[in-house]
Amino acid sequence: MLERDLSEEYRTCYQNSRYRKRIGVLAARLGDLRYSKNAIRRHLHEWLRFAEYCEKRAMDIPGSIYTPEVDAYLKHRFPKGSKSTLVLVRASVRIFIEADEQGQFAKRLHAPPLPTNALFQTWVPSYVDFLKEHRGVSEGTVRKNMLVLDEFTKFVEGLGIHDLRSLEATHVHDFCTRRGTRKPATWATSVGIVRRFLRHVFAYKGTERDLSLVAPGTRCYNYSGLYDVLTEQEVEKLLESFDRSDAIGRRDYAVLLLAARYGMRPCDIRTMTLDDIHWREEHITLCQSKTGMPLVLPLLPDVSEALIAYLRDGRPTTRLRNVFICHIAPFRPFGPHNNLFAVMAKALSRAGLAERSGARGLYLFRHTLATRMQEVDIPIKTIGDVLGHASTASTLIYTKVNLPALRSASLSIEEVLQ
DSSP states (O other): OOGGGSOHHHHHHHHHOTTHHHHHHHHHHHHHTTOOHHHHHHHHHHHHHHHHHHHHTTOOOOSOTTSHHHHHHHHHHOSSSOHHHHHHHHHHHHHHHHOOTTOOOOSSOOOOOOOOOHHHHHHHHHHHHHIIIIIOOOHHHHHHHHHHHHHHHHHHHHTTOOSGGGOOHHHHHHHHTOOTTSOHHHHHHHHHHHHHHHHHHHHTTSSSSOGGGGSOOOOOOTTOSOOOOOOHHHHHHHHTTSOTTSHHHHHHHHHHHHHHHHOOOHHHHHHOBGGGEETTTTEEEEEOTTTOOEEEEEOOHHHHHHHHHHHHHTSOOOSOOBSSBOSSSSOOBOOTTOOOHHHHHHHHHHTTOTTOOSOOSTHHHHHHHHHHHHHTTOOHHHHHHHHTOSSHHHHHGGGGGOHHHHHHTOOOHHHHHO
């Protein structure tokens, strides 16, 4: 079957290859994943080239895409040319290397683990286990903790300290006051992570004193600054920017409509499943990724039409339950860290708003919806329910952008002078 799709040169190479069985299993697996015939043929050619390269050098298949042997092959195979072609060659080699006996392989190229220092390796893994087992924190929070603690332990080792028992209060203070250009709220979160880590280290006798007490707080003002919002005209331009005769256009339009009509977070749009849409009851029920709380929203007519148009005439046939998926084989859900920024960037460009100043992500719709609801005197509790806030305090931040209401409460010059 495979041999009919190969030229005579590649057919001979395939017949003589000791990796013939592996290549056949992989090709069948790509067919099951609905790769196009051209894509499968391209991968076949790359596998045969790489297999021949390994055989001529009496070299076994490397264990990872990040080995020097693979780097040497890529330089041999592709000494110069476009970066996009190199990416395709690298992807083929990765599949060939990583696939198991059944042809299973990871859908994405995973970055190599970042190098960490000795202090990180000694204390952070056990602290992460503690957060997962006893605090029940999410994977996103764990990842944020690890990034901050990697920065903290590298800072400490940069001072020549290789044992936390040698850590002094001044060292902790110096780290916690090096905010740089980061926003106060962002740095306050980072300092809080360091403070809790030091408390954990002290509890497990890693330090002689509880140095968490010397980590200074970062002054933050809850209601400082204003959220960037879209005008009604800008919202309409963005929604009208997609070509809905195209499958990806129908998908991206439905994504933006969910954000515009409900203020849904990108993570909730990304993880929404077919089971969350209750067509007959005319509502959407989902478990929010951020809070873990259920959220029930009415299924608005235009949202229903957009979803139906995409599901019937745009979404590829797949067993996946996610509503929105990538349209290039292998069909898969959006990645866990994808905030759908590319969808918004495309809409801004098509709507002629690419040069617009201010925020540019999908959260613009969330802030815009909350602001508009506040302007027409919808109760704070109702706004919070629509947005899925766990606390009314999260919704109160939008009261600062209701300029007409603020003007009505302002004092005149005469009143100020009295």
